[in-house]
Amino acid sequence: MKALEEVNLPDNLRYAETHEWVRLEGDIAFVGVSDYAQDSMGDITFVEFPQVGDTFQKGEQFGSLESTKAVSELFMPVSGEILAINESLAESPGLVNSDPYGEGWIVQVKPSHIEDMESLAGPDAYRETLGGEE
Amino acid sequence: MRYLPHTEEDIASMLETVGIESLEDLYSTVPAACRRSTPLNLPEPLSEWELDNRMSALAATIAASPEYTVFLGAGNYEHFIPESVRYLLSRSEFVTAYTPYQPELSQGTLQAIYEYQTLVSRLLGMEIANASLYDGASALAEALLMTARITHKEKIVISGAVHPAYRQVVRTYFSSTGYEIVELPYLEDGRTDLSALHGMQDVAGVALQSPNFFGCIEGVSQAAEISHSVGALFVTAFSEPLAYGLYKNPGIQGADIACGEGQSMGIPQSFGGPGLGMFATFMKHVRSIPGRLVGLSRDVTGKRGFVLTLATREQHIRREKATSNICTNGSLCALATAMYMASLGRTGLGELARLNFDKTEYLKAAFRSAGFRIRFSSPTFNEFVVEFPPGFDTLHEHLLEKKIIAGTRLARYYPELENCWLLCVTETRTREQMDRLVREVQS
């Protein structure tokens, strides 16, 4: 496992306590899991997706990640409608490990409350929450 | 005691290491209020030789083949088991190992289970099979739970010609859930009456058994078609898989899940258990399967090997969200069945199945010519229902004294089938034994 200082947390993203990140591109929010989350889970073997068109409240479970030895639930960092899922993860779930902030994105969301973004942490505040976990 | 290796010196030295005075001191954390007030009141230990006598005496009171000529089937079958299978199965590397959680030390079990999964899939005409469940009854309950998980519907339909005990187990498994269980009646020819199924709403799964409890071959394709037309998954259950050495398998007839009892393939009868829950389905349902799965993989040097896989479905990882609570299953019985199928081979399976069928047809014909009615007209495999004159009970008792067990009385399960008896003929019955049965019944 990576030491805390080795965890890559890009500045341009917002993070949820449950380890999802959000990146806004125009009206669309890309959602994935942080480098810390992928590293703690180990090799991802399967991504369970929601249906496109489903809507979720912030904090609701929308899917899950599986490794060989664990299942980790995915929670919505912002309320909204699922616009797209990253279909390439069906064949290559390892992208979540190798490129968690790029090709490893999980869903695209149309946020219904853009102010949800403000309650999410920046990289430094998020990194601090990681210290307490073991 | 020969199972306990500790000498008094060992114990003294170990107690010293632990830093206590006596074995009793080991239980300092057990409050006095939690302790027994009396010592174990069990019989004094028997030596191995006394045990032999005791157990032989018990076993000798039980009526078993070959001393008795047994025509009982009904979910538990007498078949020959090659000595090679018994012998291989007694290898302690298989017997005394745990579930293969550490693949590097369990390749024997893992490859054997992978082969079992493959042979079962081929036998049943399905894509994948799990590593086993407890028995045919719980396998059927698990299959129906799986149909509810996949379809999110709330009604379970099960044929009344499914083994009565299997139906009871299904009801028990579903008893604390809100699902509705609908039973389909059987027709005059011994097959399931599917008419109520047309247009039925909110059905998760439909289950038929073929050959069914009466030994009759069901119209599986038609049942699968109707089930699918109402949006349900279709389950074919069985208690005698040897039938698929003659008749069409569940997969080719449209079953979504095939499950049942594997005892007849290499497992001793053992008063009904342990048996083997066989469970097979298609790859698209793999994440909903209950129980363990073995998969092919490679080690770091690229060498072929096997591992337990897709364990995220299981209780030790997913806990209350698991596809089943099953942990210990029936591995050694699965191995027995794989060894048995390997010994039979394709050719042997076909011949053995034919022999069962032909002998059964011989007895049916003999009963017919003796003037008895074969109750159901549908084709059968190695079991059938015959109607004897009223009062056959007494004759049945009388035959027991002659060491012939002439089948199971059906009125116990189906009050309307008074005087009807279910008989089974496998390759272990000889023509002479069958002739004798017919003679005795006629007299």
Place this chain on the structure above:
Amino acid sequence: MNQFPGASGLIFDEPLLWEKGANGRRGMSLPPRDVDFALPDEALVGELPDLPDLSEMDVVRHYTRLSQWNFGVDQGMYPLGSCTMKYNPKTNEKQAGLQGFAAAHPLLPDSLSQGALKLIHDLERFLAEITCMDAVSLQPAAGAQGELTGMLIIYAYHKSRNSKRTKIIVPDTAHGTNPASAALCGFQPVNVKSGEKGILTPEVIARVMDESVAGIMVTNPNTLGLFEEHIIEISEIVHEKGGLVYCDGANMNAIMGIADSAKMGIDIQHLNLHKTFSTPHGSGGPGSGPVCVGKHLEPFLPVPRILFEEGLYRLSEEFPQSIGKLHAFYGNFGVLVKAYSYILSMGPLLQRASQLAVLNANYIKELLKDVFHLPYDRPCMHECVFTDKEQHEQKISTLEIAKRLMDYGFHPPTIYFPLVVSGAIMIEPTESESKETLDSFVQAMKTIAQEAKDHPELLREAPTKTKVKRMDETAAARHPCLTG
């Protein structure tokens, strides 16, 4: 002593079954055909499945080679925590194989199966005596099915009192089967945390216990190998609000002849005959999970039940409040024969077996606690739990320690369980292992701890002496190949 049992020898490769054989070969003798060919309905006849044709020798060599890639209790110490890998006596196998037992049909008339029925009846009485409970069902085919039986009994009990309860309390140390069994029965598991000492505190239970809770599932001793010292108080809290106490008896091997389940307030308890009562694990079954209950729950036990009347044993289904059936017949009778033989061979010495199992665990705990981190440094029962914390600095984890143990000829302990201990290494030696074997195991563990400091690569590359090296479990899960 520095001689470890792990060594290398000639290992045979062996292809898959269907990569062997030739059409027309035969591995099984069929009886002579003494009847004519009959005419099956052509429309129903199917294709024969594609099974390989093999000779008897092909089959024997195949499985003999496969068996040699396995590790069992008969080869070496198998200290798998919470699994009780004790010695499986050979005479038990012989008894289960007696023709009268092995060839008994389950639907024999009672009069012709008295020996089998007596065995079931006596074994029920023995298990009642060992647990101090009142009534027993031997029907559940494994521990998890015993748990399901228990949950269904709890459901039926509340229903009979017109009380609708929806939740079951499950501690964080529980086996995964506990919450899964509760959920299968429609209950919502309520997770509770163990206290600082690794055991449940009455306060935590009191906080979640109310009239919506049907009961609690406790494992005692728990999976940290610790006795739940507050069990009586906890039972009182649960009973006071009308709930029932279920005990997972997976760890009964620690307390036979010592503890009294009834006094502890336990209403239902399952046992694992394949753990405590020496029946073999068989590479993952068949097992047997009898359920023991107090008098008040006896009416709910599965049917059929065994009755002894006028000198005869008989099966009876006449229990209207019964939860029904869990098994097509009477459970795993063949396994019951083995457990019965074991109890007859041990008698009251079962208590001694428990004491020695606990002694062995405490001995290992004392000898290893300076080398491996021991999260709960208290007297343990039949198993002790260490972690990999001391090895973190070398970036060595529990998995590597486990794999390296294989090279020394020991089966690894249970790892990463219980979940409440990060990097858990859970060691259960059982009473079967002698002091010399324990010493050798301890020495191996110490050597590995030293290697973790000096040559961590030895651990990362382990195992080296096994048939296959570290397996790629990720690839297997990403692209499952489940049949050939």
